[in-house]
Amino acid sequence: MLSHWILSLILGCAIGLSLGALGGGGSILTVPALVYALNVDAKVATGASLLIVGSSALFGTFAHHRFRRVEWRVGLAIGAISIVGSIVGTHLNRLIDPNLLLLIFAAIMFAVAVTMVVRDRRAPADNVTTIDSGLAVGVTDDSDATSRADGSSPVLMTTTRVRRHYRPGLVVAVGVGVGFLTGFLGVGGGFIVVPSLILALGFELPEAVGTSLLIIFLSSAFAIVERGGVHGISDSILVPFAGSAMLSAIVGNALAGRLPLRRLNHGFIVLVTSVAVYVTLRSLLALA
Template sequence: MMEVLAGYCGAFIIGLTLGLMGSGGSILTVPLLVYLFCLDPVIATAYSLFVVGTTSAVGAIKNHLDGNLAFKTGLLIAIPSFIAVYATRRYIVTRLPEQITFEDFTITRHVFIMVLFALVMIVAAASMLFRKIDDSEAAKSSRNIMIMLPYVIFTGIIMGLVGAGGGFLIIPMLVYFGGLGMKKAVGTSLFIITLNSLTGFVGDVQHIIIDWPFLLSFTTISVFGIFAGTYLHKYITGQQLKKGFGIFVLSMAAFILVKELMH
């Protein structure tokens, strides 16, 4: 009972983080679903795509109304990205064997997905802790789609495999290559995450059974969180939040690696 209560509190935090930072919620979703609700990682990554996609859609609409969404730039990045997400969920994840062998080393599909997820978390944490992004970078950036394309496809594949990680990869891309300031990058990131996540989820609906009552209740709480995050964004600086959340994400990644590799 306590695990379930903690899980629903976590759903609120997912939305809260998305509202504050335009990313980060998906980093929490998969561990919550796996460790507190005891879902299989493949199911958890599918549910994560729906939760994060729906919650991000609410945030994207809010940012659009505030004038902080670059629609054309978002579509330019989102289209190749969500094709990669859909293809990954539809044709790669469904074909992952129960036992995966690397030379003489064998791990289960469960461990492979969770370890890969932890590695994405470490990259995300490093991005928050050590990478400084400001509006001055936008002036130097290029909008050349051919330069962005490999990065966009890579982001889509990562999102498809682990159901998370898109926002922390997308925001730097929008600033460095898309020519956007931070506020518009955050709003546009939510728009891209929405398209990527929900497209990836469509690829899952065809081959897994969805517990809709649970998924919709979890998502509803997350949506309330994004409204709270949007409100609190006025009072908390992005740098403060990035540092604290980066440490938290790094700690969670270490916990997952220890739990999966040492048991």
């Protein structure tokens, strides 16, 4: 249907922009968008979401790579480790009632909103030029902390690469956790990857966003292979949704440094919370 095609284009654009600008977030809305706006079965939607989010993340990865925002060594390591969690999550997905799956999804959305609120409140204090989380973090002397025009926390801009020594345990934990969520719920896990890279591995925001997209692509690809592909969804929905999301991810990357990030975060928190409330009510009524 033409209406589904147009709606898929619009939803794909919104999710791609979020993924490109924030390194995540949009994926958490993909499944509810497919289920409630386009009437796709919940389990089918989790599989389709993997293709939509994964392909968008791939485009976004190379866009961020142009600005040296992707730590390939760490991203590839975490992505490879995510295979373990993806296998477990995919098998568990097949055993869960669709309405219970959506209820769990809503709980994750609430957790994402709370995490973003906490991170936003701490942002004014995050104006240091280095992050010491027990890692050997070294920043070259030509680093320059610059404030955003919208008054949000300064973002560290470096002209040379940052040298770190990573704790293997943290890398493994992030990889397994992201893989599980990707396989179980069909989300990229960027809402977990970005904070983890910043808080646990000492990344600055720009490179955390770029690296998270590489991890999202890899974990999504592994989950699709584990599921045996994407099935049960019309091409009239999947093609325009995925296509517009991929192109919008590139636009989101270009806008990442120009838009008031804090205001975007506030709006996204409200949106995620609202959708979570809606999904919770619909799922509880269906389970009753």
